[in-house]
Amino acid sequence: MRIAAVPIAFAFLLLSCREPSSPVSTPTVDSAAIWRQVFIPPERCQPCHPDHYREWSISMHAYSVVDPMFHAMNEQGQQLTGGRLGQFCIACHSPAATLLGEAPTGIVRGELSPHSRGGVTCVTCHVATEQVPGHGIQRFRLDGVMSGSIIDPVPNDFHGSVYDPRFEQSDVCAGCHDVVNPRGFRVEQTFTEWKNSTYPVRNLTCQACHMKWTYEPAAAGGPIRKRHSHIMEGISVALTDFPGRDTLIPLIQHALNYALNVQWNIPQTAPRSQPLPISIMIFNQTVGHSIPSGTIFERQLWVEFIATNERGDTLYASGLLDPNGDLRTTGSEYVERGLLPPDTALVLFNGIAYRLGRPIDFFFDADAVVNRTIPPHEARYARYVLPTSVLQNASQLEVSVRILFRQFPPFVLRRFGHGSLVERLPIFTVESYRQQIQLTP
Numbered sequence: 477m478r479i480a481a482v483p484i485a486f487a488f489l490l491l492s493c494r495e496p497s498s499p500v501s502t503p504t505v506d507s508a509a510i511w512r513q514v515f516i517p518p519e520r521c522q523p524c525h526p527d528h529y530r531e532w533s534i535s536m537h538a539y540s541v542v543d544p545m546f547h548a549m550n551e552q553g554q555q556l557t558g559g560r561l562g563q564f565c566i567a568c569h570s571p572a573a574t575l576l577g578e579a580p581t582g583i584v585r586g587e588l589s590p591h592s593r594g595g596v597t598c599v600t601c602h603v604a605t606e607q608v609p610g611h612g613i614q615r616f617r618l619d620g621v622m623s624g625s626i627i628d629p630v631p632n633d634f635h636g637s638v639y640d641p642r643f644e645q646s647d648v649c650a651g652c653h654d655v656v657n658p659r660g661f662r663v664e665q666t667f668t669e670w671k672n673s674t675y676p677v678r679n680l681t682c683q684a685c686h687m688k689w690t691y692e693p694a695a696a697g698g699p700i701r702k703r704h705s706h707i708m709e710g711i712s713v714a715l716t717d718f719p720g721r722d723t724l725i726p727l728i729q730h731a732l733n734y735a736l737n738v739q740w741n742i743p744q745t746a747p748r749s750q751p752l753p754i755s756i757m758i759f760n761q762t763v764g765h766s767i768p769s770g771t772i773f774e775r776q777l778w779v780e781f782i783a784t785n786e787r788g789d790t791l792y793a794s795g796l797l798d799p800n801g802d803l804r805t806t807g808s809e810y811v812e813r814g815l816l817p818p819d820t821a822l823v824l825f826n827g828i829a830y831r832l833g834r835p836i837d838f839f840f841d842a843d844a845v846v847n848r849t850i851p852p853h854e855a856r857y858a859r860y861v862l863p864t865s866v867l868q869n870a871s872q873l874e875v876s877v878r879i880l881f882r883q884f885p886p887f888v889l890r891r892f893g894h895g896s897l898v899e900r901l902p903i904f905t906v907e908s909y910r911q912q913i914q915l916t917p
């Protein structure tokens with residue numbers, strides 16, 4: 477049945493000039509030849525679309541099948557399922573590798589071809605005809621025509637062009653930015669979060685925030701257009717040597733500067749004789765989905781709270797890192813070995829995956845998720861109570877609070893055999909605040 481899929485679509489291509497397409501299938505010798513023509517390597521687009529190429533080549537899309545964490549997790553998943561995971565991961569991270577049969581066991585061995593090593597390449601998006609939210613890209617055109625958002629594209633010798641209104645809609649991101657696992661459970665849901673928010677009715681699409689535009693030619697020698705940036709920064713950067721890391725970090729920082737609106741309800745004065753409650757309201761102001769979102773099991777958005785006295789002694793702290801760089805909670809070796817106490821006041825926004833009632837590392841196997849993220853336009857509170865025993869040691873307190881964000885906890889990198897990448901893991905400061913509190917008797 478699968479083998480037949482491509483020839484049927486191919487016949488369709490010969491008979492019709494409307495959108496020919498084919499469902500994703502494992503390749504035969506013939507189909508691989510067709511897919512090699514469809515999945516034109518991004519380098520071929522560069523001469524005419526140099527800006528799009530430059531931006532895409534530093535994006536996480538270009539990194540999606542380079543990322544060593546991707547391969548390490550995929551391998552773990554294949555082991556856990558005795559290989560039944562198959563093409564599940566690779567079909568999203570590099571659709572071409574699946575269709576060209578470059579990872580028959582689901583695991584990439586050796587070099588990928590130029591067609592597939594770009595992961596989520598130009599054509600992955602621009603020849604896709606159907607995306608089913610959570611199931612990757614289901615169908616691709618086979619006739620080499622590029623779909624996009626230019627209504628009246630000027631002709632060129634290399635490819636046909638066609639206007640497709642979906643390119644101005646979030647639908648073109650939906651296939652991959654929800655992830656439904658092989659059990660049918662939605663483990664990642666950036667698209668669904670966006671869809672359930674007020675952003676769609678305001679026409680604030682994924683592109684509105686992630687693909688800012690400028691007026692300039694969209695192709696060398698072409699007319700002035702709204703040209704959209706293809707960097708699509710989120711929170712992640714490449715942790716290995718990969719171009720563009722230094723460009724990406726300030727862009728991410730810039731987006732995060734506006735992400736949250738925080739109310740620091742910290743009093744100016746407080747009596748030393750009573751426990752001192754402090755509450756911080758954290759509001760998701762400009763993120764079009766939850767923060768964090770997507771692979772929330774790996775993300776850490778947390779509050780670092782430090783109270784010192786007038787001599788600079790730390791009297792109370794939460795959200796500090798252990799010597800391995802981990803938060804003092806699940807995953808910290810120092811806490812697990814009893815060398816440091818757990819951080820019971822820790823405020824951490826992330827997700828925890830469960831299978832049959834137990835927390836699991838390999839979150840793709842989940843049948844339930846505890847979601848501790850901040851949905852769009854919602855607030856969450858960080859609450860601390862400083863005990864009188866602490867307040868006795870000060871006449872004045874200085875409270876220093878930071879909201880920090882990183883793409884991986886160090887223990888996860890270590891668990892997957894990539895501990896050496898920890899030192900390259902950026903921690904972004906989303907918000908920070910300091911205030912003194914005068915203590916009265």
Ligand code: HEC
Nearest residue numbers: 516521524598622624625626629630632634637638695698
């Ligand atoms: C020989 C030059 C050339 C090459 C090579 C080339 N393009 Fe184009 N492309 C153009 C021109 C010219 C346009 C029209 C630009 C305009 O009208 O502003 C265009 C338009 C497009 C559009 C917009 C279509 C629309 O209607 O919105 C997309 C998408 C596109 N190209 C993708 C690609 C991709 C992907 C590759 C590589 C696989 C590629 N192009 C290679 C010249 C080229």
Ligand code: HEC
Nearest residue numbers: 649653667670680681682685710711762763764767768769
């Ligand atoms: C109103 C603006 C806005 C819209 C709309 C929006 N985003 Fe985002 N997105 C952001 C900001 C700001 C961040 C950085 C904060 C973060 O990582 O959560 C971000 C982060 C992300 C991340 C990284 C999330 C993480 O924590 O790992 C992904 C993936 C993403 N966006 C995809 C999408 C997709 C897909 C859509 C459309 C369904 C979309 N975004 C719509 C603003 C937006």
Ligand code: HEC
Nearest residue numbers: 521525528529532597598601624625643644683694703704
């Ligand atoms: C993750 C999906 C994705 C990838 C990968 C991607 N594009 Fe696009 N591209 C889009 C979307 C979506 C638009 C339309 C944005 C809009 O109009 O809001 C677009 C627009 C374009 C346009 C029309 C002009 C413009 O800037 O709006 C061209 C040309 C183009 N892309 C070329 C490329 C090339 C070349 C590559 C690879 C180097 C590439 N794209 C990679 C999604 C993608």
Ligand code: HEC
Nearest residue numbers: 536539540543569596648649652682686708709710711712
């Ligand atoms: C073919 C699947 C696919 C499509 C379609 C796709 N993406 Fe992605 N996207 C990915 C993958 C896979 C990654 C993660 C790559 C990695 O980090 O290894 C990613 C990463 C991202 C990130 C960075 C997330 C982070 O943690 O920093 C953003 C932002 C993003 N995509 C936005 C978009 C937008 C906007 C669209 C639609 C225009 C889109 N994507 C379409 C597969 C896709």
Ligand code: HEC
Nearest residue numbers: 545546549550564565568612652653655712769770771840
């Ligand atoms: C339906 C498409 C899809 C499937 C299937 C999928 N992923 Fe992803 N993956 C994504 C998207 C989209 C992102 C970016 C999400 C974000 O940043 O929040 C991502 C991000 C990741 C990241 C994080 C990269 C980083 O640096 O932040 C890893 C690792 C990863 N995926 C591994 C896997 C593995 C292993 C599998 C199979 C078990 C898999 N993915 C299956 C779409 C997919």
